[in-house]
Amino acid sequence: MTHFLDVDALTMRFGGLTAVDGLSLKVRHGEIHGLIGPNGAGKTTTFNMISGFYKPTSGEVRLRGEVISGLRMHEVARRGVVRTFQHSTLFAEMTVLENALVGTHMAFRPNIFAAIAGWDREDRRGAEARAREALEFFGLDHLKGELAGDLSHGHQRALGLAVAYASHPDVMLLDEPFTGMNPEETRGMMDLMRKLREDGITILIVEHDMQAIMGLCDTITCMSFGKFLAEGGPADIRNHPAVIEAYLGGARHVA
């Protein structure tokens, strides 16, 4: 059986540094899959390779059996894999609704000639409906006229997700979505992610917040120093000796 998203022996070298070394993991359709590891383990690098931001040195990423590694970021996005960014990467100078409208770019591809002639009214209406739907999903519809840069941190994170969600993704890659959130915001965000899963979206998530990861993920992959360390459900990972050693430091590794 081919897996939905299949990361196969992915390797990334920056000069002499091997940031990710032969990492393999399989993401099943419709699950929330966590990718954890200590700082510098290569999680974000892995993410950047899957989303097309980096081209891997070797190895492959396959989506439904089709190789997507090495494609440019917009080409990966057009195959249904949409990522969010660390921090609040948004179109800060544009309104919340306009941010979401950019997210609908793939579903309603702008056509310049139709736009000049005014034949794209249907498309514009459709795009706006989809953008509003995405904003409502994340509880942002009351803010749609505000500038994205003026929103609170929690709302900005939610808007980042809404922009990605507006494009009807199959897979969402979330890069540290809980950073800088208070426990209440974190809980709200976790609920939203469960809602996304119910919507049939597969989620791959990189995160430091252990509590959130353990409470949310169906499967967790742990990596350390660029290498695969362990995989399993939250309970397995929590009690896995190699994971505990990686986080707390085993005697042999303490120099």
Next chain:
Amino acid sequence: MRSVIFIVLGACTLLALPHGLSFSQQEILVFLTINLLLVSSYRLLTLTGEWSLAHVVIMGVGAYASALYSKELGVWVPVSILLGGATAALLAVLLSFPLFRMKGFYFLIGSFAAGEIIRQLWKRFRDPFGGPKGIKGIEPMPDFSIGIYDFDFFEPVSYYYLSGVVVAVCLWLLWRIERSPVGLTFHAVHWQDKLAEASGVNLRAYRTLAFAIASGFAGIGGGLMAHYVGTINPNSFDVDLMVYVLTWAIVGGTGTFYGPILGCVVLTVLNEIVLRELGFEQMRPLIYGLIMILSILFLPKGLESIVQHLVTRRSEKGVKDRRAAE
């Protein structure tokens, strides 16, 4: 209803405008009209966040192409102007391959180099570009009559009407593009190119599209100019004029569609009419520079910020009045 009245009034003003002016002022008016297209098309490129120093040279590409098509191939002048625009757009697509490997300052310098190369090619090749002396005796626009008005295109007033209509149509097209989802995508590419790309936007394609559209309209502007002046040479499109375009855009402000237009009109009127009338013949560049420095110091967001300020104050006042009435 009120907007219709405004448009009619505005059109009447523009129609009547040249009749109150001297001959040389009428000529300036023609150039001003063409420059409006130049600076507005430049703004479309700046929407994607890239500033080019080749825009005037690309306008020259349109001028040379249009002049050569009509002179060498006997193409009817109105068609050759449009073909000149198309040629400029096509050249922009070709230039985009090397130039859009760069961003920001590197693109700025790269575009300057590309523009200079084009200018050197015009100087180097006497056939067909005429070398340093350029092209002389360019076909004028054929005269025609629409019943109530006889167009004689050696008259600046006639040419003003013609270029006014052409430029108005082009500005309307530019405005439609900016207000469309394509324009929104340009903004997205400017503010966060990585996030735009993650949303499926092909960055290279959109940067090239903006560059090609801007160049195409600049080329039409160049064609309009070539067939009015009748002679063009490589120095008609040197970096001096480019600096003027940048000044209009910066002093006017590039945040809104009307910003660069405002900058172009105000600065041209100030430079060519007010300062001339006041008798500052030799001192004009000095005072012009001073005005620019002052405007950047005191209006860093451009002339458009004054308009925005007035509009918001008026609408706030309107809201207050309505509240008071309730």
